[in-house]
Amino acid sequence: MSQLALSTDLINFDTLPAASQSKPSKLAYLDNRVTKSQRGTKRTRSQRARERLQTKEHLIGLARELHEGELADKLDRCHSRLSVLTCGRHIARIIPNFTCEFRLCPDCGRRRSRKLQTKYLPLMKAFMLHNKVTPVHLVLTQTHRKESRKESVARIRNSFTKLTRRSFWKQYFKGGTWSLEFTKDKNGLHHTHLHIVGFRRKFFDIELLRDEWLAVTGDSHVLHLKPILDLAAGLQEVVKYVSKPLDIRRFGAADLKEFLGLKNMRMFGTFGEFRDFCKDFEPSDNDAAAVGELESLARDLVEGCACPQCNEPLFDLRMSGKELPQFYEQTESSPPRKVGTSWN
């Protein structure tokens, strides 16, 4: 998915004529801008790896411009040497020499969002087992004002906190997770969205939720809601904003400077009963399925292990970060092999 296309599309979210927003058909939601832009620009792993390198180069340039030498050096070192566990056709695991953990680093963001998925997917499954709830993906938006990014984020988070305290919300939702997405349009206005995986207790009229959102924001009623049919895919859609909350390639030095001032801003969190559940959860036998998944997701692959995709033994290939896109290209051009065939 192109970050450029995503943010350009999202910018128009709240500026659609009111008539087209008031009663979206089921189809209209499924055809929502986020999904459409992702689908239309499906890229290969090698293309994505190449884009990550470009994004990083761009960030390093901006950091140098701001005389943030330490940050630039850290970004430069991050994922510069890789140990790649591969069967030759598939890449099972990539272990970097160093991770900078900078919030906008595309490589570290990818790791972070994968960690979140590994942690929260089993918890979500267990939560659904313990409670009669179904997951939905809710996108909350707000009107654009002339304000800083910090103010924009604070505004939407405050509105959301107010929403979760209302009786309507408590009646229909049993908690969930949130993550932030922000973009900036060509007029310099910040567009901040909250992506929520919400656990819904029962159906409700979407118009009522719009009214509630309008009541807490004072001027925004634009939101989107769709049921999540595949929990893993739904969670992935939400946590991807943790790895790319915005289009960094359109970032200028001033944007980076502003972002550096937001040091402690959280990009992901849990709320409501799901939050308490995550703190206290001790798996019982009934949760075996969910926890089993956790173990398999977190399983550490080492050299000599069978490739999860074709069972061929994995070996450790050392390369520089810059060589990764080309290696992906090689794996993409070799024909796929079915699981198990190599041992029989």
Ligand SMILES: [Zn+2]
């Ligand atoms: Zn990094």
Ligand SMILES: [Zn+2]
């Ligand atoms: Zn393989």
